[in-house]
Amino acid sequence: MKMNKNLIIKEKLIFTKDINTNKNREWNPFHSKIAAGIRKGLIPNINQDSKILYLGAAEGYTVSFISDLIENGIVYGIDISPYSMQKLVLLSEDRKNIIPILEDCNLVNEYKAFIETKVDLIIQDIAQKNQIEILKKNANLFLKKKGEIILSLKLSAISQKNINIIDRELKDLETDFRIIKKVRLEPFEKKHVLVFAQKK
Amino acid sequence: MDRNEIIEITKQKIKEKLNNADQKIINLSQIIEKIPNNINELYEQLRVITDQEYPTLDQALTIKEYVSFYLLENKSEENIKEINISDKNINEINKIKNSKISIDLNKDINNITLNLAKDILNLIETKERIDLEIEKLLQENYVNAYHIATPQILCKMLEIAGSFKRLSRFPASTIQLLGSEKNFFKALKFNKNTPKYGIIYNHPLVVSLPFKNKAKFSRTLAAKISIAIKADITNNEIYPELNEKIKIKHKELK
Numbered sequence: 001m002k003m004n005k006n007l008i009i010k011e012k013l014i015f016t017k018d019i020n021t022n023k024n025r026e027w028n029p030f031h032s033k034i035a036a037g038i039r040k041g042l043i044p045n046i047n048q049d050s051k052i053l054y055l056g057a058a059e060g061y062t063v064s065f066i067s068d069l070i071e072n073g074i075v076y077g078i079d080i081s082p083y084s085m086q087k088l089v090l091l092s093e094d095r096k097n098i099i100p101i102l103e104d105c106n107l108v109n110e111y112k113a114f115i116e117t118k119v120d121l122i123i124q125d126i127a128q129k130n131q132i133e134i135l136k137k138n139a140n141l142f143l144k145k146k147g148e149i150i151l152s153l154k155l156s157a158i159s160q161k162n163i164n165i166i167d168r169e170l171k172d173l174e175t176d177f178r179i180i181k182k183v184r185l186e187p188f189e190k191k192h193v194l195v196f197a198q199k200k
Numbered sequence: 201m202d203r204n205e206i207i208e209i210t211k212q213k214i215k216e217k218l219n220n221a222d223q224k225i226i227n228l229s230q231i232i233e234k235i236p237n238n239i240n241e242l243y244e245q246l247r248v249i250t251d252q253e254y255p256t257l258d259q260a261l262t263i264k265e266y267v268s269f270y271l272l273e274n275k276s277e278e279n280i281k282e283i284n285i286s287d288k289n290i291n292e293i294n295k296i297k298n299s300k301i302s303i304d305l306n307k308d309i310n311n312i313t314l315n316l317a318k319d320i321l322n323l324i325e326t327k328e329r330i331d332l333e334i335e336k337l338l339q340e341n342y343v344n345a346y347h348i349a350t351p352q353i354l355c356k357m358l359e360i361a362g363s364f365k366r367l368s369r370f371p372a373s374t375i376q377l378l379g380s381e382k383n384f385f386k387a388l389k390f391n392k393n394t395p396k397y398g399i400i401y402n403h404p405l406v407v408s409l410p411f412k413n414k415a416k417f418s419r420t421l422a423a424k425i426s427i428a429i430k431a432d433i434t435n436n437e438i439y440p441e442l443n444e445k446i447k448i449k450h451k452e453l454k
Contacts, residue, residue: 082217089210099206102213114206 004046004069007038014038016068020094025068029188032062033125033152036188042181042196044121044150049073051119053142055105055134056126059087060098066123067095076115080104106130108137118144127157132172139176143199149177151195152185166193176200221341222363228334229355235327239263242320246270249313253302260292261285264324267317269293344428347439348421348446349403356399368429375429376400376422400425405450413453420449 008015008024014035015024029036034044046052049072057063057077066075077088078101085102092098103111105126119142124135135151143149151173159165170179177197185192217223243263250270251258258266268283269275280290296302305313331351338346338354342364345354360378361367370378377384379398387394396415400406406418424442431438 082214085210085214089207089214092207096203099203100210101206102210102217114201114209116201 003043004048006048006069006071007043007046009038012039016065019068019071019097025065027065032065033185033189033192033194034062034123034150035065036185036192037150037183037194037196039188040183040185040194042150042183042194044123044196045148046070046121047073050121051117052076053115053119053122053138054078055122055124055138057088057100058084058125060084060091062123062125063088063098064091064095067097070097073097074099076101076119078103078105078111105134105138108141112141115142118142119147120144121148121150123150125152127154129158131158132169135173136176139199145199147199149195149197149199151197153193153195155191155193170195173197221337222358225334225337225355226359228330228337229359232327232330232334235323235330239320239323239327242316242323243267246313246316246320249305249309253305254293254296255302257293257296260289263320265289267321267324270317271314271321342429342432343437344431344439344442345425348428348442349425353399353403364429365433368433370426372419372423372426375426376418405446409450409453417449417453421446 006017008017014027014029016027017023018025027035027038029039037044046066046069048070050070051073052066052070052075054063054066054075054077057079058081060077063075063077074097076099077092079085079088080103082102085100088098088100092100099114101111101114122135122139122143124131124138126134128134131151131153135149139147139149153166153169155165158169166182170182173179173195176199178200179195179197181196183194185194240263243266246267247258254270257269261269265283265285269280269285272279272283277290280293285293334355335346335351338351342354349357357367357375357378358364361370367375377395377398378400380395381398383395386392397406397418400418400422401414403418403421406414406421409417424446428439428442
């Protein structure tokens with residue numbers, strides 16, 4: 001796998017090259033689960049012109065770094081909260097490759113019209129009980145054949161009583177996807193697993 | 201679809217979501233929740249100094265009366281009457297003045313405390329204005345629920361449900377227990393008795409009943425609130441009939 005040229009890893013610190021100013025920006029693994037995954041050895045397969053669907057974009061901290069990585073691509077940021085979306089819309093005015101969409105990730109048909117071409121990668125960062133069901137719905141509609149996903153599983157959102165549910169959840173995921181790698185994000189994020197998989 | 205078109209649609213949706221009555225009511229009631237605590241804290245700090253000048257006066261007057269009395273430049277009897285303090289309390293003030301147990305504060309300290317008192321009065325007025333605004337919004341949009349559930353309880357229910365539309369889908373039994381979710385699920389987990397009431401416990405009609413009948417009445421009340429909320433969605437005015445039924449039940453149980 002070829003590493004993206006805008007992604008720089010130096011002495012345990014992660015930087016991206018800003019598309020507007022060409023300076024290095026530090027990517028904090030304590031704020032972003034994708035950065036935590038990179039620190040743990042899971043480097044996402046993002047090209048200069050890949051198209052990405054980001055479910056649970058929130059205020060756009062991670063989305064801004066991903067927009068650095070894809071100079072010619074597009075990232076669709078979807079979120080349900082109007083307050084977070086205000087900040088994401090402001091961010092999208094500076095960065096021309098972000099498209100903000102205010103919708104519920106559960107209701108795929110509502111934003112089907114906005115995403116015309118299929119995407120290369122889906123990143124999901126929503127803490128919901130039916131996380132995997134939502135991911136499958138989106139992947140069926142929007143993901144290319146052999147496209148990839150990055151899924152951040154929040155274990156405490158799925159079950160408070162039983163924390164050892166990774167296997168059960170991943171079995172559910174394996175019906176549609178081939179799991180390539182999984183890491184726990186322990187020093188950076190508690191009770192989280194980052195999964196990297198490919199559509200069958 | 202073009203990128204700019206999608207962004208325009210998103211901007212419109214943000215406006216629609218933020219500009220509805222439910223969101224305004226929830227925001228205002230969240231502000232109002234913390235204001236009384238702030239007022240009480242500041243009032244206690246003010247009294248550390250003013251108690252030297254007017255000891256035990258706080259027991260006779262309300263916070264608003266106390267602060268507005270303290271802010272008067274000329275504390276003559278006519279001026280005191282203007283800020284709606286009763287004759288009984290004016291006698292109390294005179295008694296404290298004549299008792300010679302207090303000291304006169306110097307000007308520098310007085311200037312500082314006057315500012316603090318102004319802040320407290322401002323907070324009290326803000327709270328009153330927000331209360332009025334919430335009542336206005338509720339009366340315009342949800343008449344039935346406003347009259348049956350009282351504004352404070354309705355606001356808290358809205359906060360938990362997120363929107364009035366979602367609240368209207370709750371059954372009466374859920375409305376009865378709104379606010380006691382933690383206790384309810386704890387009881388289910390350990391096979392204990394489930395709670396009988398949630399926020400509804402603070403309703404003036406429930407408070408006035410003997411302890412034995414509170415649960416029975418809160419069940420009736422929750423049923424009527426649920427009907428009222430559903431009537432609001434369909435724009436019917438049925439609160440006088442519901443109120444009568446509630447009053448009959450209340451008389452039985454008193």
